[in-house]
Amino acid sequence: MPRGECVHSHDAPTPARDTAHQVSPDTWRLVHTHRPADSERARLESLFALANGMLGVRGGLEESRSPTQGTFLTGVWERTPIEYHERFPGFARSTDTRIPVADGTRIGLRLGETPVDLDEGEWLAFEQALDLRAGCLQRTLRWRSPTGVTLQIDAERIVPLHTPNLLCIRYRVTSIDYSGPITLESALVANTAAATQGDDPRIGTRLDGGLSITALDSDQTLASICQRTQNSHIRLASGQRHRLREPGLSFTRAIIEDGQGAQQHYSAELHPGQSVMLEKYVAYAWSHPESSDTEAHLLDAVAASLERALAQNFDAHHADQAKACDAFWREAELMIDGDPAVEQALRFNLFHLLQSTGRDGNGSAAAKGLTGEGYEGHYFWDAEAFVLPVLALTSPAQARSMLEYRVNTLARARNHAREMNHPVGALYAWRTISGDECSAYFPSGSAQYHINAAIAFAIRFYVDATGDTDFLVRGGADVLFETARLWHHVGYYNPRRNNAFCICQVTGPDEYTALVDNNYYTNHMAQQHLRYAAVVAAQLAQDKPQDYARIAAAIDLSEKEIASWLAAADAMYLPVDPTLGIFPQDDDFLDKPRLPATHSNELGHRPLLLQMHPLTIYRHQVCKQADVLQAFVLAGNAIDKDSKRRNFDYYEGVTVHDSTLSASTFSIVASEVGYADKAYRYFLGTLRVDLDNLHGNTSHGVHMAAMAGSWLALAWGFGGMRAMNGHSAFAPVLPAAWRGYRFGVRWKNSHIRVSVGKDRVEYTLTEGAPTEILHHGQPLTLRVGQPLSAPLRASASxxxxxxxxxxxxxxxxxxxxxxxxxxxxxxxxxxxxxxxxxxxxxxxxxxxxxxxxxxxxxxxxxxxxxxxxxxxxxxxxxxxxxxxxxxxxxxxxxxxxxxxxxxxxxxxxxxxxxxxxxxxxxxxxxxxxxxxxxxxxxxxxxxxxxxxxxxxxxxxxxxxxxxxxxxxxxxxxxxxxxxxxxxxxxxxxxxxxxxxxxxxxxxxxxxxxxxxxxxx
The missing domain is CATH 3.40.50.1000 (HAD superfamily/HAD-like)
Structure with a gap:
């Protein structure tokens, strides 16, 4: 974002500008210190959002009536029919849209009979800070009214990580020079509408239905709202209660606003130097679609949650939250020596991954997390390809929860495979909430069969990293086998290519090249998928024969079919272009002309898909994001560095990076092939996507996969971490801009700290049994209390x-x-x-x-x-x-x-x-x-x-x-x-x-x- 508009920590610079004479940021706090302009409020609401995987609350001010302030629940979404002028078999029939629920952040002020409008007064001092260590949003404002009276407002906000349905707020108003009555108007606001779609299809939706209010109530103890979606038939109840912490503040009245919400007012006499403080607790309860839960049952659940919340004060909730965050930061062990702004940005990104990913198996990691309405709250392949690997190494329980969501929606994936004319197997929806396909444009939606392989990769990575084979017998193997068997119904042995196994008419990660034959990424990942599925079948048959027999019988899986998986994998068509020495992205990609420079992406970060007809893009050799290179990152251990380098050189020249997923992949591969400067430049591109609003749409929510990509670029790129034959392998390098760095990973019930310095790297086992790792291919055995130091580079001579x-x-x-x-x-x-x-x-x-x-x-x-x-x-x-x-x-x-x-x-x-x-x-x-x-x-x-x-x-x-x-x-x-x-x-x-x-x-x-x- 332009200088002067940025969210900063004491003027922390963005990496793109000169850092001389800048004050280093507090790497644990993201701070904004000037009055938000109208144009930046929505972006700040995204950056300062709080969540816990099920409940997300954007970071607007309590007194604000911002139309983009919102609260979201993973389980509350609406279903809208997709309208086609011409509908054909298999087209998605409806879309799921996560919609705003009743927002409990609102606390209005009234001095005497005059409502306070902060926009009309003078802001003498302001600071809004996201405390990453404690998981708390803090804000202080010294404000002078148009009549000349001065107040100080201090607010703190928590969305507890281990209480899925609760919002906690502590709100204090202090008089500097005001004497008179003050009223705090605490509200549950239920009339927030979902964002409507404009010219950018990535933002908003054409919603049919939404939440309607079915009951409103407010009294001295509780204000509550009951709502129901029209089409998905989800019921929702929300309620608020308060703890009065200062003497003199007392309940004055309850208000019900038809069609809008409910309020509870608290008043006191305020004099200079005195304060009034309110603790506010908001709880939610919701039903699954078509469930029999009644409003009464949901209201009882809300009341019980609020009673538990009030059993301890805000300080106790704050301490519990800080403890939960501290456990995560001990796992992450993150440090950058020499660039506090980078350290702060990495912590900020990791914090959003921690708080926006589900924990109960009923949701995953949406493209925008729980921070906004971008992409309608949908889950895509990047949840498994980018977010899950980070969590598998830092918060394994959340990674398992993400995979359990796929297990829980396997039946939907089977149905989708039938919709796509496949008689057996499962095809996961390209974009979804419920598990049903929500993409109306099939060339870049349903055609992306590679989502099956991404889920298989995630299962493999999770099991390798954790050793959790129990997950396989509790649904993971079913997913792996059902998705693997689909490749035989998409691909075939092509006699015109020496009976190589070919996969036709699919779209790879590069959505600017749709409906192609033999997309390299898809073929390569399908090959790895088929081989791993066969390995898991053999392992389960040997180690857990009864479980394997049950799984195989349930899906009619035979040894003959497993043998066919291996045969297809061995025959997979993965050609090398003889002239360029690279892997063609697909059969026709290299035959197309490059996109003329006059048609390049010259409008900042407005992607080509918003400038051109899709066919214009498809006719050219231009990539939205990494495609071939993505295969190297996820499954490229057997590919030599020279091949990776040639492909990097070629595809860098035709990639416009319109996707925020792209930069991290280029960074990781650049690190591996020795392009240190490019690796660091691409790393900065994924690190600050949201902090600097690099793609111009952070106002609609942060970019979860780009945030994950920044950590992957650190650990997989600079740290050279890979999974090798059941071991964690490292090949670290040190970026020239740093004096050193550190990160931690959890590997099979052990915790490893990797500390990289100028000339050496130190590996420390902080917890767990003796563990063998690889350093530049050489085995090292780590033991608790015995750090091992090794040269930063292997002895190349x-x-x-x-x-x-x-x-x-x-x-x-x-x-x-x-x-x-x-x-x-x-x-x-x-x-x-x-x-x-x-x-x-x-x-x-x-x-x-x-x-x-x-x-x-x-x-x-x-x-x-x-x-x-x-x-x-x-x-x-x-x-x-x-x-x-x-x-x-x-x-x-x-x-x-x-x-x-x-x-x-x-x-x-x-x-x-x-x-x-x-x-x-x-x-x-x-x-x-x-x-x-x-x-x-x-x-x-x-x-x-x-x-x-x-x-x-x-x-x-x-x-x-x-x-x-x-x-x-x-x-x-x-x-x-x-x-x-x-x-x-x-x-x-x-x-x-x-x-x-x-x-x-x-x-x-x-x-x-x-x-x-x-x-x-």
């Missing part, structure tokens, strides 16, 4: 020892000589002459990139369209500036140790080559006095594709007459390391670990290069 290299291929700039400053000066001079801004960030992007590609990067900063002739003229002009400067270079400009390193290779009898993106490489070698040390030189004049494409290193190997595997590459840039690996060579990185994490051997400078150290 060990992987090079004994290899029979016959040639070494050196990069020029940054390895042999530092001519980057010369290039930088030449580009900066050209940029100045044509009026384009040039800074160090652009200069960094130009390192190791050929002249024309560098020019294209530079011209991204201008809207002027240059012709090809004009571009050639500009490139020539820059080259002239460069050549003028290198004429003054000499041997003294060699980097220390460079000549010795090259000569050592020749003395060892190995061949030498140069691979430089500079077209002036031969001239440079002459000026540096080392031209005679190279057997072959490849520069930009000899290649068509720049690094990270492997062409330049492959050309150097051919020039030396060697196979790529016989060559060793030496580079100082991440793109160069990627180029070397893509060519099938080992790579030595010269420079910083953070930038070159993918290198097989990392050296601080070329002076440390000694070929004999790792070849003997």
């Amino acid at each position: 060990q992987s090079l020892k004994g290899l029979l290299f016959k040639g070494v291929i050196f990069d020029l700039d940054g390895v042999i000589a530092d001519t980057a400053v010369v290039h930088h000066a030449a580009w900066k001079q050209l940029a100045s002459e044509i009026g384009i801004p040039f800074d160090d960030a652009i200069g960094e992007r130009l390192k190791g990139v050929d002249r024309r590609s560098s020019l294209d990067i530079l011209l991204e900063q201008t809207s002027h369209a240059f012709s090809e002739d004009e571009k050639e003229t500009l490139a020539t002009r820059k080259n002239n500036y460069y050549r003028q400067q290198i004429e003054h270079l000499g041997p003294e400009n060699l980097l220390p140790g460079a000549r010795h390193a090259i000569e050592s290779v020749r003395r060892a009898g190995l061949k030498t080559a140069l691979a430089s993106a500079s077209r002036n490489a031969p001239l440079l070698l002459e000026r540096l006095g080392i031209a005679d040390l190279f057997d072959y030189v490849v520069d930009a004049n000899h290649i068509r594709r720049a690094k990270p494409d492997p062409e330049i290193f492959l050309a150097a190997a051919r020039g030396l007459g060697l196979a790529p595997s016989e060559c060793l590459g030496v580079e100082d840039a991440a793109a160069g390391i990627a180029s070397i690996h893509s060519a099938g060579m080992k790579a030595v990185g010269i420079g910083h670990a953070q930038a070159l994490a993918g290198a097989d051997l990392l050296l601080p400078s070329v002076a440390a290069f000694d070929i004999s150290v790792f070849t003997t």
Whole structure:
């Protein structure tokens, strides 16, 4: 969000702006300290929302009459028929919409007979703070009325994590200079309407029905409301009671407002220095659809809840909440050394995951949690693919609850499979609350069969992380088997592709490419799904034969069918494009033209789906989010890093990141393949989606999967955590912006703390039996009280020892000589002459990139369209500036140790080559006095594709007459390391670990290069 509008903690900066002279935030408190503008109130209500997995309360002020303030219950939703001009078999018939229930946050003020309107007065001081450690929303306001009297209002709010239906508020008003009567008007407001759909289909709905009031009551003790939905037939009761904490405050009257709600008023005489304080408790009870629960029964439940709530005061509730939160934070063990704003943001994101995910098996993690009305409160695949892995490692009981929701809706998934013409098996709804499909647009809805595989992945990850095989026999295996058997009814053995198992007409995670054949993500995840289902069947048959026999008999599962799963998995069609060396996203993706730049997403974060007809998008090679890369994150342990790197390079160029799910996936894969700078940049993109309102729709609720993605980018990305053969495996790296970091994970009843520093990582088992982990593939056994320290990076030189290299291929700039400053000066001079801004960030992007590609990067900063002739003229002009400067270079400009390193290779009898993106490489070698040390030189004049494409290193190997595997590459840039690996060579990185994490051997400078150290 723009500077000056942001939610901050004592002016904590967003990562995108300069952090100099900024005050560090309190990483446990998110604070807003200026009067909210009308345009930002809804966004703040989302950020400051409280929830407990069943009840969610947006963070509006008690006195506010904001139309976007709302309260939600996971179990209260309405069903609305979907209207089609043309309806075909299998189309979703209705949609579920979570709707606002009676809001109990409202407390109005009256001074004498005059109602207080805070918007009409002067705000002398204000602070609203979300206390992440204690799970409490706090607010203080010093306000001067238009008549000149001054009050201070202090409010605290809790939605207890372990009381599913309760809201607690403590509200105090202190007179600074007012004398006279004051009334606190505590209300239950029941006339909040669901948001209506505008131009953005992600927000709001065309609701048919909704909640209607069936009973209202209010007296000195209790105010209550009964409501009922029209179509889903859910009954709801809500009620409020109060504790009076200050002398003089007493009940004055009860009000019933037909069609609006109920109120209870409390009055007192107030004088300067005196306070009045009210504790307010609001409880809810609701029925399941079509249940026989009566209003009387629900009102009794509300009354009982309020009686229990009043048995202890607000301080006791606050202490219980803080204790529950503390238990979670002990599991998370989160710390970032060197960037408190990042630490605060990660804690904020984790807090929303903790509070917005269900605990009773009747709900999951909605796309917007319980913080707003975005996406109608629906559950999608990201609940299992993003949110559940975080909770499986930090709050396993909640992860199990999410899976129990899928077990409880298995019958609905079976019905949906029949609607989609599948005679057996189960297909989970793409978007849903009740379990029924709610997507009216099937190409990007029901066609996303990969949701079955996401649920299977979640089951596997949960069981691996917790060892909870009991879940499998209590419904988990039924889900796994029923969803697995569906793949045989979607896919088939294709004789035109050598009888490979193909899956046609589905949509993968990239919704900008719909109804395709052989979506890579879907095929890959289906393969893993089928294999895991077969493994679980074999394990249960061996370990729990009676349970397995019961499950198999109930669904008519045979050994023959299980064998067919394995056969389909082995034959799964997963091609590699022979030209690009990447996995095609689908059969036709690479044949499409790229989306022209003029049609790119130029309107901030307004996605293409709101700018273009779907067919226009489908006809182009453009991705809404990570697709192939998502398969690497969820099930890519067997895919080599070079393949991942090539795919990352390719798909990064065609992905517009219109989905908030995308950045975390790119960050994790970038970390794995050694693109440290990109990993961190994408990490910031998922970290601050809501704090900085990066996609412009936080006002409709926070983005749960993006929040989960920020933790995954930390633990799976920077921490390198994976599940490997039943063990937790780590391969940590340290982002350059930090001095260190820490996170905790729960693994099979043990708790592991991972503390990463500059050079080493320490693993500590804080609880549990001795546990074996993997550090860069090496086993370590952890015991309580015995922390183990290991080098941050594995000894890459060990992987090079004994290899029979016959040639070494050196990069020029940054390895042999530092001519980057010369290039930088030449580009900066050209940029100045044509009026384009040039800074160090652009200069960094130009390192190791050929002249024309560098020019294209530079011209991204201008809207002027240059012709090809004009571009050639500009490139020539820059080259002239460069050549003028290198004429003054000499041997003294060699980097220390460079000549010795090259000569050592020749003395060892190995061949030498140069691979430089500079077209002036031969001239440079002459000026540096080392031209005679190279057997072959490849520069930009000899290649068509720049690094990270492997062409330049492959050309150097051919020039030396060697196979790529016989060559060793030496580079100082991440793109160069990627180029070397893509060519099938080992790579030595010269420079910083953070930038070159993918290198097989990392050296601080070329002076440390000694070929004999790792070849003997």
